[in-house]
Amino acid sequence: MEEPVIVLETQKINAWFGKDQVLFDVSARIPKNRVTAIMGPSGCGKTTFVRTLNGLHLMTPGARSSGTVLLEGTDTSTMDIVDVRKHIGMVFQRPNPFPTMTVYENVLAGYRLTGQRLSREKADQIVEAILNKVGLWTEVQSKLFKAGTSLSGGQQQRLCIARTIAMEPAVVLFDEPTSALDPKSTAIIEELLSDLKADYSIIFVTHGLQQAARISDYVAFFMLGELVEFGETKRVFVGPQDKRTEDYLSGKYG
């Protein structure tokens, strides 16, 4: 495999909650148009790591971070945080469509929340195209003007993916998006990822080894706030270079 293009690079990211340091000098290079899985035991800093990328980490009272995030070569600290978030989208653990908005409005939520006005035709166009992209169009075509929360859990999560990619981000962060879903919905979303990576670079937090192996091209293994190992998924799973990765893969940690 040729050397991939890097879409996002972190340099020595450290993060704290109050006095507790939860990330230590994390430096990673995330390849473009690939799925990068972030894995590791719970409490290892996976979620905190992705939340430092779009600045959500700092919204927790008492939270701090240091280090540099380069988005396509630009230091994100020089950008307005709301622009960073337009370029780095995020899908959360639990489906969280906006309860006051319809399915249609939820897809366009990003435009509305950032004050961008769309013409009627343009809006219709986006909604149909995006819902098609996440495989929801035929399922919800008749429910477009019902509340987003009226859909099933799996559909809600795909709606959340839809509203995220509607903003045309470069990178999409997935924070264990299937942990609250049934196996069937999980499978649908996993399949969706392989379609999405044609247009977006995906960072996917998971604590399931199987899931990481199934879906990712690259994998970053975290432990106790450190990035222990990073590499192509096949390579890491077959021949881990770090003892800790090896132990984890062979089931020696929870």
Place this chain on the structure above:
Amino acid sequence: MVAQPSRSDRREAARERAFTAASLVAAVTLVATIVLFLVQLFITSRTSRAAFGLPFLWHSEWNPVTEKFGALPMIVGTLVTGFGALLISTPFALGIAIFLADYAGRKVAEPVKYLISLLGGLPSVIFGLWGLFVLVPIIGKFEVWFGKLVGSKALVASGTTGVGLLAAIVLLAIMILPFSASLILEALLVVPTELKEGALALGATKWDTIQNVELPYVRRSTVGALVLALGRALGETMAVTMVIGNGMKMPTSLFDPANTLASAIANQFLEATSPIYIGSLIQLALILFVIAIIINVLARVILRRGIQQ
């Protein structure tokens, strides 16, 4: 990557600034209000302080004719009615709260809670109306009966009115009851079920559990609730004004007409014409304001610690 800000971006940024400014202004206004009240009341009551100074607080003569003003009768009236009402209503408030938390089923508790919130929402002036036309005659009869019992001709004679400290105390007790009861109930409802079950499993009776597990658990919240209720009673205006009798002298018995700080202002402010009289009434308001702020802050501090425990 760094694009030129579009028009919608600029509009959003401007809205963000306006929003931040508006919420900060509102927050600062709220804090400034307290300072404004304090300064305004302090300035407008200066005629009184110039004439009487600090002894205003302990002089017991309040005489609009000679324009000699001392706040002691009103301070005493306020404390007697406030603490009196608290004393009477507290056992009932505890009883009702315990009844609703531990004895009543949902079918009984829900309507009773609704009735309590109804009583708590009735305006003060309506309690005053009821007090004046229903409660005061009853107190009057009680006064005559009590006068005969102790052989006091004065009481028998004055008992035709019924207005006075006692009427105010009873009315206040009724008024603060729903308030303290619902606050205590709120605290009782968050006592963990495991604690109660743990005690019951050890063979404790229901009352043992209440006395040894629940009440100690809510002690701090209960004290906070009672302090808040006291604050309400001390500042309660219309109901007290209508039944206390606007007495200017230092009360010597519970049946005497009297005044609280609040009722003196309500009763006399529109009649006051001289600057010293007006200033003295505003001075009463200032005293009441300071007491109210202290009591409320104290109660919140107690309650907040109660939650943290």
Place this chain on the structure above:
Amino acid sequence: MTPRKLKNGVMGFLVAASAVLLITVLVVIVWHIFISGVKYLNWDFFTKTPTPMGESGGGVFNSIVGTFLITLVAAAIGTPFGMFAGIYVSEHRGQRFADIVRLCADALQGVPSIVIGIFGYTFLVVRFRSYSALSASIALAFMFVPTTTRVTEEVLNLVPSGLKEAAFALGARRSSVAWNVSIKTAAAGITSGLLTSMARIAGETAPLLFTAFGSRYVEWNMLRPMSALPLQIYVNASSPYPALQQQAWSAAFVLVLLILLLQYGAKHLIARVLRVKA
């Protein structure tokens, strides 16, 4: 029977008895207002203005108009301040100044209504050299703001943080998240709080005594003295004329109905919020 079991029984009885006593007192009060209020109600009561002292007949139309005007204007003045302060406290949770603001709101809620009346007089009436309904509305707004602040804060804190994060993750600014997500999600709760606050100030008398002052005529001009139901109840109850005292009972009945209506609306909205949550 052991002493412990006896005590258990006795205390159970006392606790139930105190509840029965409260309910009795309550029913007596409500019953008096209802019976005495309805007895003297008639069409004139709602449509006419008071007759000169001591004559029978007449009504309280002027006070009904006054209560509506004064309450609505107070709410209109107080709502933006209360809501924005509530938003501030909720957004800056855990910060020292937000704690101070919350404490001030709590303290203001405890300020006796007569003090607010006196403040209204010295600060507004003296300045404008006239009693006016507007000064009464401003005085009432001082009671309306702290309750609105606290309710807004509490309801906003109930908005799931996941929703706000989702909006932030889409690139929304704080103001946009507050308006389009938090306030919209909490709208029913906030409206309910506003109605509760209105129910509270609609029954206030003491802040009106030296500001609105009262008027025998139907007054629509906020810059002139105006009557209101609570004021009328107080004045009539204190008068020596039975006809006026009877009118006070009817006015009390109407005022209680109005307050119950506002509270019912508030409760209904809250019930809807809780249903959505569940």
